[in-house]
Amino acid sequence: MNGNNKESCGSNCGCHSTLPDGENGEGLFSRRNLLKGAGATLGVAAFAKAMAPITEWKESTSVDEFLQTHYRELSKDQLDEVIARLEEETKNDYGAEVNISDIRPQKGVKFGYALNLSICVGCRRCAKACHEENNHDRASGNSYITVLEMSKGSMDMEQGSADYNHPVPQPDKFYMPVQCQQCENPPCVDVCPVEATWKESDGIVVVDYNWCIGCRYCEAACPYHARRFNWTKPEVPKEEINPEQGYLSNRIRTQGVMEKCTFCLHRTRKGKLPACLEACPTGARVFGNLLDPTSEIRTVLANKRVFVLKEELGTKPNFFYFFDE
Amino acid sequence: MQEISTTGRAIVVVAVLIILGLLSAVAVSYIQGTGGAVRGELETWTPGDTRHPVVIRKPDLMPMVDSGKRDREGKPVMIRCNNCHDTKKPNTLTEDASHLNDFHQRMSFRHNSLKCASCHHPDDYESLRLADATTVSFSNVMQLCAQCHGPQYRDYKNGSHGGMNGYWDLSRGPRTRNNCVDCHDPHAPAYPKVMPVFPPKTRVQSHGNQGAAH
Missing domain, CATH: 3.30.70.20 (Alpha-Beta Plaits)
Known part of the structure; x- marks a missing residue:
């Protein structure tokens, strides 16, 4: 790092625009520029990979399904909605009318x-x-x-x-x-x-x-x-x-x-x-x-x-x- | 001056991020809906509440013998036992179809060394007779089997022998159970060898004689 430049954060964030002129003499293909370019490319690639699930969003995955919470945290109304959605999906995907129930365990039964x-x-x-x-x-x-x-x-x-x-x-x-x-x-x-x-x-x-x-x-x-x-x-x-x-x-x-x-x-x-x-x-x-x-x-x-x-x-x-x- | 503007920019960015986060949290909770009622309390199972029966299937009251002839509609002509046995003198030593001149020819008898009259009542072939000379009907055949097969009868009564259908919880529905002769041919009672159904196609473990190919 350039010791006399306090603002330099070492990344490609634009703060280097304030560098002393002496730095510019090293040319476009200096080691620093190449490393910065490589880092930025990797960063963009990682970001794209992380966002991939959204870009690959399928028609079959509804917003409700994506946001559905854990079974044990669903309220009765939410579960009823989930079950209605699942019955609808079964009808669309398989053509069958089904009845999905949520039967809870009985006390005194194991x-x-x-x-x-x-x-x-x-x-x-x-x-x-x-x-x-x-x-x-x-x-x-x-x-x-x-x-x-x-x-x-x-x-x-x-x-x-x-x-x-x-x-x-x-x-x-x-x-x-x-x-x-x-x-x-x-x-x-x-x-x-x-x-x-x-x-x-x-x-x-x-x-x-x-x-x-x-x-x-x-x-x-x-x-x-x-x-x-x-x-x-x-x-x-x-x-x-x-x-x-x-x-x-x-x-x-x-x-x-x-x-x-x-x-x-x-x-x-x-x-x-x-x-x-x-x-x-x-x-x-x-x-x-x-x-x-x-x-x-x-x-x-x-x-x-x-x-x-x-x-x-x-x-x-x-x-x-x-x-x- | 430069330092102040950098710090200021950072504060603005952080503030924007916080506002965005709050907005998205509100949006998510709005989309999910906060829902209404709590899921129902668990109901309690009551011991000893057996409102429904255990029904044991019963064999037909009257067994018939195939005459080997066909009627006009092509159905086999079936004959009641006492059609012949009313007039025939019983031979209590008969134990095999080879001893007989007609009828019962195609039956196979593999039930230890029992004679016909060990189970069939020699004076009334339309009922059965226990070892103590008590007469029982064909529909109560299990009483007869239980004379010799005590452990099996005990297990049957305890629910660990013999197929069944219906409810484990008799407070909610009945149960139907097979009787002995539903599964065991009384004349050749050993359970027959069968070909297994449903050969596995999944990636199940394949050890033993097949080697360890997964």
Whole structure:
């Protein structure tokens, strides 16, 4: 820096116009001018990049959607507007009349799920029912349930095979459907940088699809491979869309957001059984209220030899597995 | 003089920025609207409030046997059990279709070493008979199965065996449950092997025999 020039700030801000004449003798291509030019170019480029989301503003992104706040901060009127907008968008995009509801958890209810590995035959009907109930992308065949074919004697779910395609059950195998375990201590919630996913009072871990930024940290954090990412805009034929939808569950997601099993909260918060349970032909699945001492799920927990997946991680699942004796 | 004008310019710029910020904040809050009512209080689940029934599906009261003949409309001619068994003398040792001269020929029997008369009432083939000689109707078949399959019946009663539909919360709706013979053929009760539906297409983990290709 030129020691005798107090005003020089070293940047391209025009304050150098007051420089003593002696400075001008160094010519247009002096090192200083070149550096200033390079700095200005980089600055402009960075500014343009930062503004890119505005220049790439799509017709499909409405001002309301852009300004929508977090689900838990929406007032009732705001949420009603959001839901009306989402129903309208579904009609425009998919041609289907849908009913999106926002059902809150009940006090005194905490959902638990148990699965009898002795009678699960691995038919994958639960995964299919999930696919249809939750308006999953037809192209990718997405489902919140992965049914693993396991070798008898092994309890390591990482060794399970998910793409078996032969008559089931095989005599030396057992079948373990894995879906979101609705952990008491969910690592996926801890890692979310924007709090787009959280645990509700009835134990269900939910995602605000409109708040999710799609960073997929939660997918990496989940030890049960239970979270799914929408790589593309979901394709669902109009006539196959399930019109009974929940804001936090099976409404059609957008591209670039995470999703997960919600124990069908649009059904279960109305008292109904989840779709995967109704589809199960063997009755391997037991669902109910953990806070009700007379419930089927409590009877299973009290009388069966129950275990949870990857207990050593301390996630404390609300999804239990058991074998008949 | 120069110093004063620079400072003055800076103050003006800062002031303009503050005013712009305030204006945009007001605009955003106006666009979002401050909204009205608070979202509803949570309702409370009441224990023991079971207003709706658990309905167990019942098999048809009267099983029929296919005669192998067709009527004028091409429908199979079905025959009631007692059409024949009223007059036939029961053979309590029969355990296989190969023992019989007519009817029941295509049925397969793989239910341990049970005889026909282990379950069917030999004096009235339109009902069933328990081991203690109690007569039960076909619609109450579960009572018969439970004689030997106690653990399964216990699990069924506890809700951890057998498919169901409807409501987990009986205060809000009923539940329908399958009975034993909805899923198990009483003459060959082992659950049959099936081809799995819905082969996965997603990028699921592919371990085990497929290698570790993600």
